[in-house]
Amino acid sequence: xxxxxxxxxxxxxxxxxxxxxxxxxxxxxxxxxxxxxxxxxxxxxxxxxxxxxxxxxxxxxxxxxxxxxxxxxxxxxxxxxxxxxxxxxxxxxxxxxxxxxxxxxxxxxxxxxxxxxxxxxxxxxxxxxxxxxxxxxxxxxxxxxxxxxxxxxxxxxxxxxxxxxxxxxxxxxxxxxxxxxxxxxxxxxxxxxxxxxxxxxxxxxxxxxxxxxxxxxxxxxxxxxxxxxxxxxxxxxxxxxxxxxxxxxxxxxxxxxxxxxxxxxxxxxxxxxxxxxxxxxxxxxxxxxxxxxxxxxxxxxxxxxxxxxxxxxxxxxxxxxxxxxxxxxxxxxxxxxxxxxxxxxxxxxxxxxxxxxxxxxxxxxxxxxxxxxxxxxxxxxxxxxxxxxxxxxxxxxxxxxxxxxxxxxxxxxxxxxxxxxxxxxxxxxx
Numbered sequence: 001x002x003x004x005x006x007x008x009x010x011x012x013x014x015x016x017x018x019x020x021x022x023x024x025x026x027x028x029x030x031x032x033x034x035x036x037x038x039x040x041x042x043x044x045x046x047x048x049x050x051x052x053x054x055x056x057x058x059x060x061x062x063x064x065x066x067x068x069x070x071x072x073x074x075x076x077x078x079x080x081x082x083x084x085x086x087x088x089x090x091x092x093x094x095x096x097x098x099x100x101x102x103x104x105x106x107x108x109x110x111x112x113x114x115x116x117x118x119x120x121x122x123x124x125x126x127x128x129x130x131x132x133x134x135x136x137x138x139x140x141x142x143x144x145x146x147x148x149x150x151x152x153x154x155x156x157x158x159x160x161x162x163x164x165x166x167x168x169x170x171x172x173x174x175x176x177x178x179x180x181x182x183x184x185x186x187x188x189x190x191x192x193x194x195x196x197x198x199x200x201x202x203x204x205x206x207x208x209x210x211x212x213x214x215x216x217x218x219x220x221x222x223x224x225x226x227x228x229x230x231x232x233x234x235x236x237x238x239x240x241x242x243x244x245x246x247x248x249x250x251x252x253x254x255x256x257x258x259x260x261x262x263x264x265x266x267x268x269x270x271x272x273x274x275x276x277x278x279x280x281x282x283x284x285x286x287x288x289x290x291x292x293x294x295x296x297x298x299x300x301x302x303x304x305x306x307x308x309x310x311x312x313x314x315x316x317x318x319x320x321x322x323x324x325x326x327x328x329x330x331x332x333x334x335x336x337x338x339x340x341x342x343x344x345x346x347x348x349x350x351x352x353x354x355x356x357x358x359x360x361x362x363x364x365x366x367x368x369x370x371x372x373x374x375x376x377x378x379x380x381x382x383x384x385x386x387x388x389x390x391x392x393x394x395x396x397x398x399x400x401x402x403x404x405x406x407x408x409x410x411x412x413x414x415x416x417x418x419x420x421x422x423x424x425x426x427x428x429x430x
Contacts, residue, residue, distance in 0.1 A: 029280050039077055088107035126145050167269075
């Protein structure tokens with residue numbers, strides 16, 4: 001921890017000494033957008049000028065573009081640790097606030113802030129917040145850090161880092177859409193046996209326990225229920241699960257994170273993170289960052305993007321259901337061969353939604369602008385190591401985490417990539 005704080009102090013010194021426009025480079029997902037907003041808000045408060053670039057990956061093209069801008073200081077957030085061999089070629093001071101696994105050797109011009117090196121597990125936003133908190137000496141950016149953490153999905157939100165009156169944590173019903181979805185819709189899209197997947201049954205379920213669906217002509221949400229109604233709903237859900245022999249406390253209950261001082265649409269950390277993911281995946285990362293910084297106009301636009309995002313997800317899931325031949329089932333992993341049928345920005349979301357920890361490793365491949373986008377999930381093996389090695393053998397590049405990883409490989413390399421993955425996985429399972 002002492003070494004980590006030493007890196008943070010060195011970064012603070014560089015930031016405070018900077019007299020020119022600071023270049024921020026962040027990752028294009030919920031964690032990355034929250035990270036960018038945290039450092040942007042911090043720099044605004046200490047009167048530093050900056051510009052933000054959001055990227056899906058770091059490659060020679062990105063590095064060339066950064067060099068052409070001739071910045072004196074670049075801050076990478078939620079990205080950078082896996083690209084040290086490229087970043088060290090930048091001829092300026094660099095700060096990396098990231099949590100991905102390290103790839104390559106650092107250099108004298110790089111200040112590397114990565115808690116994972118010290119076996120401290122934080123999201124990219126959590127890492128960036130560590131830096132911001134030391135600069136500002138307050139915790140009012142903690143809500144954005146927890147949104148990024150929820151969006152990343154891998155890391156726990158139970159860190160002492162997030163202990164602040166600005167975030168209310170309580171155990172509650174694990175239904176998505178506390179503020180944004182009609183209650184019957186939240187039940188329909190839940191994992192409650194006998195209720196999920198059936199809107200008519202969800203409506204009937206609520207009627208049977210005496211909970212009104214509407215008030216003053218508006219659909220009621222979970223957040224609209226009073227204490228007695230919440231208790232009745234909870235009891236009914238537990239009974240329904242027990243009736244179907246499918247009771248799991250983790251399935252029904254979970255930590256409910258409420259962000260104080262935020263508009264209703266953003267009070268629930270999960271809903272906020274989903275909104276940011278929709279902005280990133282719909283190629284409007286700037287809207288997501290603006291939402292984090294408090295723009296009401298951006299929030300209206302983001303809500304529209306979220307509707308489009310959900311529609312796309314639904315279309316893609318339906319396409320997979322209608323085209324089972326595009327799922328290649330090998331001995332050690334299953335592969336979704338999406339081609340041009342799923343946008344590269346959304347293949348990771350689709351893989352996350354379809355992946356079941358009890359089943360095989362799941363890997364999705366979709367055509368992108370610069371190659372084939374790969375996204376993988378696994379609980380059995382360190383999938384990052386598999387994807388990084390396989391991508392490298394196929395002339396591409398990968399990175400990520402132990403249970404979730406991604407890569408870009410050249411067009412036409414799908415078959416070779418799958419064969420390499422199977423070979424590597426065979427060694428790991430033998």
